[in-house]
Amino acid sequence: MPQIGGPTVTESIITCRNVCKIFGDNPAKHLAELTANPSLSSAGYVHAVRNVTLDVPRGEMLVVMGLSGSGKSTLVRCLSRLIDITGGTVTVEGRDLATLSEAELIDLRRRKMGMVFQSFGLLPHRSVLENVAFPLEMRGQERGTRYARAREMLELVGLKGREDYFPRELSGGQQQRVGIARSLAVEPDIWFLDEPFSALDPLIRREMQDEFLRLKGLMNKTIIFITHDFDEALRLADRIAIMKDGRIEQCDTPDRIVLHPATEYVAKFTAEIDRARVVRIGSLVRPLTSGAEGGPVQASCTIRDLARQLVSDSRSHIPVQDGKGTLLGAFARQDALDVLLGDGVC
Numbered sequence: 001m002p003q004i005g006g007p008t009v010t011e012s013i014i015t016c017r018n019v020c021k022i023f024g025d026n027p028a029k030h031l032a033e034l035t036a037n038p039s040l041s042s043a044g045y046v047h048a049v050r051n052v053t054l055d056v057p058r059g060e061m062l063v064v065m066g067l068s069g070s071g072k073s074t075l076v077r078c079l080s081r082l083i084d085i086t087g088g089t090v091t092v093e094g095r096d097l098a099t100l101s102e103a104e105l106i107d108l109r110r111r112k113m114g115m116v117f118q119s120f121g122l123l124p125h126r127s128v129l130e131n132v133a134f135p136l137e138m139r140g141q142e143r144g145t146r147y148a149r150a151r152e153m154l155e156l157v158g159l160k161g162r163e164d165y166f167p168r169e170l171s172g173g174q175q176q177r178v179g180i181a182r183s184l185a186v187e188p189d190i191w192f193l194d195e196p197f198s199a200l201d202p203l204i205r206r207e208m209q210d211e212f213l214r215l216k217g218l219m220n221k222t223i224i225f226i227t228h229d230f231d232e233a234l235r236l237a238d239r240i241a242i243m244k245d246g247r248i249e250q251c252d253t254p255d256r257i258v259l260h261p262a263t264e265y266v267a268k269f270t271a272e273i274d275r276a277r278v279v280r281i282g283s284l285v286r287p288l289t290s291g292a293e294g295g296p297v298q299a300s301c302t303i304r305d306l307a308r309q310l311v312s313d314s315r316s317h318i319p320v321q322d323g324k325g326t327l328l329g330a331f332a333r334q335d336a337l338d339v340l341l342g343d344g345v346c
């Protein structure tokens with residue numbers, strides 16, 4: 001079955017193997033004892049991340065979702081070693097983060113990673129312009145170049161004219177936009193974004209989403225993005241990882257998450273989604289049947305896009321082609337109608 005909208009390059013930039021993060025007095029000792037005796041009580045400890053195994057291909061937009069407290073922020077902090085993991089391994093471009101010295105880690109973050117977290121982390125005694133230019137200063141860029149780039153980014157996030165303000169003079173949403181501008185300024189290979197748009201008003205939020213999609217398309221960035229907003233996730237994600245109690249319940253394309261939920265929890269979590277808006281025709285493609293004739297439809301269309309045609313087209317099987325006009329197979333009109341009408345999982 002073809003994957004629609006997924007990354008084209010499959011080399012992993014980040015890999016996690018059995019990653020655990022336990023908060024408490026002596027988490028490493030507790031993990032070792034727990035491994036020897038799984039029925040041991042964990043009273044006094046919080047298992048924020050449990051046995052997460054994950055490969056993030058270069059260029060992927062991975063969206064992490066889950067209820068509050070499910071471990072999203074902790075997992076993302078483990079991926080950049082902002083916090084040390086208790087068990088397992090995290091590698092970035094093949095380098096095990098646990099083996100890096102503090103200096104190597106800082107260098108890796110500076111050259112490769114950008115981060116936007118819920119707390120904005122702005123420097124209070126520097127102006128907005130200086131805040132955005134700060135990571136470029138750390139990279140040794142000369143003043144004129146870094147200020148020009150910072151101004152460009154501030155305009156992008158709608159803060160032109162506020163360059164000389166201090167963070168305390170801005171609203172929460174504006175401060176968040178400064179944080180986003182700062183992370184965009186360095187064009188990192190890997191972006192970690194923890195609910196970056198949550199304080200933005202809907203119009204700016206959509207513009208920022210578009211900007212992310214544009215940059216991602218242009219530069220093959222890897223983006224790991226936490227959100228509570230399913231619409232945002234569906235707009236942005238190549239894959240969505242759904243977390244519960246520190247575990248990843250399912251990590252899959254939006255199509256597969258809604259059509260084939262791996263667990264009851266994922267089915268419940270996604271129950272309210274209008275599947276016809278998410279599922280692309282490409283995910284229903286089967287080998288061509290002899291009955292599939294006539295004009296093909298595009299694999300990238302959602303079922304909602306084709307609703308009108310599905311109702312009036314009398315063909316039982318309709319051919320499907322990709323963006324280059326190559327015939328991929330056909331889909332059964334009844335399968336698409338089932339999704340459109342909210343009946344059963346295909």
Ligand SMILES: Nc1ncnc2c1ncn2[C@@H]1O[C@H](COP(=O)(O)OP(=O)(O)OP(=O)(O)O)[C@@H](O)[C@H]1O
Binds near residue numbers: 024066072074
């Ligand atoms: N520094 C810490 N010390 C102790 N417990 C922590 C710490 N940081 C996180 N936790 C706990 O780990 C669990 C996962 O927290 P985390 O912040 O990763 O969840 P989340 O899914 O990102 O939540 P939210 O959506 O509310 O941001 C929670 O039970 C939280 O209380």
